[in-house]
Amino acid sequence: MKNELKNQLRQQDAKALAQGYSPAIRAMDIASIVTFVGLESALVWRLWSGAHTGPWLVLCAVLLGYLAADFVSGVVHWMGDTWGSTEMPVLGKAFIRPFREHHVDEKAITRHDFAETNGNNCLVSIPVAILAVVLPHSSPGWVFVSTFLGAMIFWVMATNQFHKWSHMDEPPALIGFLQRVHLILPPAHHQIHHTAPYNKYYCITVGWMNKPLAMIGFFPAMERLITWATGLIPRKDDIGTEAALELFEATASAEPPVVQAAKELLEATTAEEPKPVSSARPS
Template sequence: MAEFEPQLNNSASKTTSPKHFYDEDSWKTPTGFELAWFSTGCITLLISLAKSLIIISRQSTGFRGWIEPVVAAILGYVLGDLGTGIYHWAIDNYGTAKTPVFGSQIEGFLRHHDHPSAITKRHVATNLYVGAAGFTIAVLPMNIFCTNPNLLAFASAFLGCGMFCQQLHAWSHTPKGKLPPLVVALQDSGLILPRAEHAAHHHQPFDSHYCIVSGVWNRVLDKCKIFWAMEMILFFIFGVRPRSWSDLDSK
């Protein structure tokens, strides 16, 4: 069981110099690799939306033909928020910097607890290229082979939330005066993650308010203790303690 035991926690992360994780100069200028994946993700999303619109218009079913794709997109958006919460919870609580595939994200999320405003200094391509790469790999084959506008609408919204959630996350840490008016209006309406909603996550033991698209699922998940139940199940089956338990002990 020891190999699954989380090794990093919030207090431990402070023992390492933050310079490696908080380098504004390098973050302001994205690499060509980051720009390429970010651009590819945005193009893939536009192609998916355009294909959906073309298919719907060719079906010539009038207003009724738009209802199902719109509902599918809304459902994808709502479930996208839930998906980011589950992923955020897992990254925050399990694994280490040495975990295959996810190690760098795990380490980055843990350092984010120490320097929450650092994410606002990063270029949008640096923030989003990982999500854009995943979105492209998942959606590009659908753009080529899928002809169902409902499926395309759902996938674009659901996976698009995963692609852009880190920017919504960054905006939730950005002072209101530095945000575009449209972003502020969307935050105030609750359509994207409000600043106060996410601020509740940044208190030890970092065990609530994980969803970072709109945060609409946070109240349900936290009130019903869904993540706590999942942690108990994993603990009893694998003997693995989530990182939030250690942070709670420290608190």
């Protein structure tokens, strides 16, 4: 089935997609990075001088923020890959286009500079950054929430940089070490997503959430729900109508791996159960 779908893919031209990065979008990227850095700096200053800030509180918030960022990266990546069109006003050029370009030309991201790589993530993080800065720091609970939000969007901002490194042929030595110990997104792990038809392993901060989400069939379930509610076909703009319809029908009929495993375990247990011995005496 995978080979048949791969032959049906009708993706857009990589050069045309790359040309969609206009001067206006670049200016927006630069402004977003400057704003994001300013807000995060303001949050660090508040935490540094806060009476309720403690090392263990900050450490826990940063680690939980890392996991949350991995999940958020998966949801945003899935949305950009799966829904909408590159022709949509604003969203199409600024957000959806980079996802579609990346599927056609995986190495394009390695040629992007810092602003083009990270501007989008900074832009979408600004509202959360504002919230993190303005929250009261009147108790350890509020400080934890503020720190968690700030840490989460910091890792969200870093996600595309991690993603870019995972596609580099020779990343810096320290980055290669972090990839090998799976503290940031490893190339081999991410390559699973880049296997046609590109419908799994969307989490790209570190990738820790990919396996659990795949086991429960999270993204296929979300696609069925959205299609039921709106009639839209997932990935239609990315891989073409024919392949998108065939893929949707195949995933709609498939059970999540965790359900399949549970059924196999139940069947094995049932088969091994001994038959009851009759207590009646022979005549």
